[in-house]
Amino acid sequence: MSFRYSLSLLLLAAAALPLRAQExxxxxxxxxxxxxxxxxxxxxxxxxxxxxxxLSPIDNLTSPVRALESGNGIGFFGSLMAEVPLTxxxxxxxxxxxxxxxxxxxxxxxxxxxxNQQNPFxxxxxxxxxxxxxxxxxxxxxxxxDVANDVxxxxxxxLHRWSKSANVSNELEITSxxxxxxxANGQKSIETETTDETSLNEARLGLEAGVGMRFVIGNNLxxxxxxRFQFMLDRVAPDxxxxxxxxxxxxxxxxxxxxxxxTLNALQLGIGIxxxx
Numbered sequence: 001m002s003f004r005y006s007l008s009l010l011l012l013a014a015a016a017l018p019l020r021a022q023e024x025x026x027x028x029x030x031x032x033x034x035x036x037x038x039x040x041x042x043x044x045x046x047x048x049x050x051x052x053x054x055l056s057p058i059d060n061l062t063s064p065v066r067a068l069e070s071g072n073g074i075g076f077f078g079s080l081m082a083e084v085p086l087t088x089x090x091x092x093x094x095x096x097x098x099x100x101x102x103x104x105x106x107x108x109x110x111x112x113x114x115x116n117q118q119n120p121f122x123x124x125x126x127x128x129x130x131x132x133x134x135x136x137x138x139x140x141x142x143x144x145x146d147v148a149n150d151v152x153x154x155x156x157x158x159l160h161r162w163s164k165s166a167n168v169s170n171e172l173e174i175t176s177x178x179x180x181x182x183x184a185n186g187q188k189s190i191e192t193e194t195t196d197e198t199s200l201n202e203a204r205l206g207l208e209a210g211v212g213m214r215f216v217i218g219n220n221l222x223x224x225x226x227x228r229f230q231f232m233l234d235r236v237a238p239d240x241x242x243x244x245x246x247x248x249x250x251x252x253x254x255x256x257x258x259x260x261x262x263t264l265n266a267l268q269l270g271i272g273i274x275x276x277x
Contacts, residue, residue: 041272067107
C-alpha cells in the first residue's frame with residue numbers, strides 16, 4: 001500500500017509540473033534573472049497630526065486653541081518606482097513622488113466676547129477649525145519580499161522634503177445665543193486664510209511598511225494595490241512659541257502659545273501598475 005501510494009503521488013506531481021510550467025510561461029513574475037521592473041502608483045493618504053499645546057503664563061484648559069492638539073484628513077500621493085530583483089522572492093525598490101497633505105483640527109472653547117464694549121467680561125462658546133494643506137517631495141528605498149505567490153510586504157526608509165509653502169485656513173464661529181458678534185454688521189463666524197513658508201521642517205526622515213497584492217493583467221504587467229503606514233522619525237515642525245492666544249484677553253490677558261512634539265504620520269492606500277520593459 002505504501003509503494004502504491006508513493007507511486008500515485010509521483011504520477012500526480014509529474015502530471016502537474018507541465019501545467020505549472022505553462023502557467024509560469026503565460027504569466028511569469030520576474031525573477032533574479034530579469035533586469036528590472038518599473039511602476040507607477042497613485043492613491044489617497046490619511047494624515048494623522050498631533051502636538052502638545054501649552055499656554056503661559058496661565059495654562060488655560062478651556063481655550064479654543066486646544067483644538068490644535070490633534071487632527072486628521074485625506075490628501076493624495078503619486079510615485080514612480082524602479083525595482084531590481086535580488087532573488088526570486090526579494091526585490092530592491094527605489095521610489096520618488098509627490099505627497100499632498102491636508103488635515104483639519106477642530107474643537108470648541110470659551111472666549112471673551114469679541115465685540116462687547118458695554119460688558120467686556122462677557123464670555124461665550126466658540127468653535128474653531130484650522131485646516132493645513134501642503135506638498136512634500138518624497139523618495140524612498142524599500143525591500144519587497146513575497147510572502148505568497150500574489151502577496152508581498154515592503155519596508156524601508158522614506159524621506160519627505162517640504163515644498164516650503166503651506167496654506168493655513170481658520171474658521172471661528174460663536175455658538176452661544178445672544179448679541180455677541182465678530183463685526184459691527186452682526187457676523188457670528190469669520191474665516192481667514194494665510195500662506196506659511198517658514199514654519200515647517202524642510203526635511204523629515206521616516207519608516208514605511210506595508211502589504212500589497214499582485215494581480216496579472218497582461219504579459220509582464222501587474223496591478224498592485226497596497227496598504228502602507230508611514231511613521232516619521234522627525235517632527236513636522238520645530239518646538240517653540242507659536243503666537244499669542246487672545247481668546248480671553250479681557251479676563252485672563254494675552255497668553256503665549258507653545259507647541260511641542262509636532263508629529264505628522266500617514267496611512268496610504270495605493271493602486272499601482274508594475275511592468276517589465
